[in-house]
Amino acid sequence: MAGILVFAETREHTLELLNAGMNLARDLGTRLVSFALGNEFAQEYIRHGAGEVLVLQPLAKDQPLESYVPVLAQVVREEDPDVLLVGATQRGKEIAARLASQLNTGLCSGCIGFELDKEKKLLRMERLFFGGLAIQKVICTTRPQMASISPRVFDPAPLVEGREGKVREVSAVPFSAVTVISRTARARETVDITEAKIIVSVGRGFEKKEDVKLARDLADVLGGEVGCSRPIAEELRWLPEDVYMGISGKKVKPDLYIGVGVSGQIQHVTGIRDSKVIFAINRDENAPIFEAADYGIVGDLYQVVPILIEELKKALNK
Amino acid sequence: MITVLPDINAPRIPSLKQVLGAAKKPVENITLDKLGRSFDPCLQTIGVLAATMERRHLKFGAQPEEIGSLISALLKDGVIA
Numbered sequence: 001m002a003g004i005l006v007f008a009e010t011r012e013h014t015l016e017l018l019n020a021g022m023n024l025a026r027d028l029g030t031r032l033v034s035f036a037l038g039n040e041f042a043q044e045y046i047r048h049g050a051g052e053v054l055v056l057q058p059l060a061k062d063q064p065l066e067s068y069v070p071v072l073a074q075v076v077r078e079e080d081p082d083v084l085l086v087g088a089t090q091r092g093k094e095i096a097a098r099l100a101s102q103l104n105t106g107l108c109s110g111c112i113g114f115e116l117d118k119e120k121k122l123l124r125m126e127r128l129f130f131g132g133l134a135i136q137k138v139i140c141t142t143r144p145q146m147a148s149i150s151p152r153v154f155d156p157a158p159l160v161e162g163r164e165g166k167v168r169e170v171s172a173v174p175f176s177a178v179t180v181i182s183r184t185a186r187a188r189e190t191v192d193i194t195e196a197k198i199i200v201s202v203g204r205g206f207e208k209k210e211d212v213k214l215a216r217d218l219a220d221v222l223g224g225e226v227g228c229s230r231p232i233a234e235e236l237r238w239l240p241e242d243v244y245m246g247i248s249g250k251k252v253k254p255d256l257y258i259g260v261g262v263s264g265q266i267q268h269v270t271g272i273r274d275s276k277v278i279f280a281i282n283r284d285e286n287a288p289i290f291e292a293a294d295y296g297i298v299g300d301l302y303q304v305v306p307i308l309i310e311e312l313k314k315a316l317n318k
Numbered sequence: 319m320i321t322v323l324p325d326i327n328a329p330r331i332p333s334l335k336q337v338l339g340a341a342k343k344p345v346e347n348i349t350l351d352k353l354g355r356s357f358d359p360c361l362q363t364i365g366v367l368a369a370t371m372e373r374r375h376l377k378f379g380a381q382p383e384e385i386g387s388l389i390s391a392l393l394k395d396g397v398i399a
Contacts, residue, residue, distance in 0.1 A: 222398055256395075269371075277395050294376060297378050
């Protein structure tokens, strides 16, 4: 049995992987199968492209998501798919790595795209390398070919009304040697930066914590959110870690990214490279951010930003 | 088995005595043969290319008029409203 198998921990991410898998399944003349963490998702996944949905048993309260690894491994051995795509969230990455190890197959983690060699049924997968400076192309010499794909790399699969498919329950029971003894929600101080259409990013060009208000004011005029580069969150702790962008932080895809006093080190740029428009304000005309920017103003942010806010208010009638 | 993040501990700076002492500690090299297993890579790199980005690199001045024309450009791009 061949096929394309997808697994992600959320509904949205599963729809994105279905989109990634749909063309593959068509080109390989094979079927697209999705795992689901509950019956309620089955029909929706089918309408979005899955030919078959495998519903996993619910986790017990004390089981972490990784408990699905033995179950997934068993199903993969039975189904023997050509390709296995896993949603690369923090937990998904771990699951993918463990699966690859159990199945003794190759995994392209953090895959950002692929092309298919139809004849050889071979995926040429791409991922960022050297902290985002380069793109590495890899092929998997074993089967199944595995890739883990971050959220929002692909758009969700489109809805097709009237599609039909099979739903099957996987009877295998999740198991993990780790037991969860308690879960406490982390206090979220901010909104989800990855959802923002406009992001004002705070960089080291800001002199003190109070000045972040300037970025906040700019974001407010535009109806955007404030994010930052890694040092602002991790070293200075001026903003929560939830909002720093970069290779180890959030990967964002806003319509407009405004880097204010952001130098534009490659680790940061990797997190913002999918922005539609990048606009940078920096004192240093040689700052690498200008290489990554559509629009740039060379100037002191303490002079530029207040003028920008005033001009925006005029232009947007606010 | 526990994996830890860098934040779990701030490493201390060893004293000179400790640095010198470290040189005398035994070091055991574990080779692949000793493990008695083979590890064949399952991935093969077929190319490495520089990551490029298509950007317009337009520079504007810091005066109000120039900033105004930048705002017009952003409006035209449809990214602000």
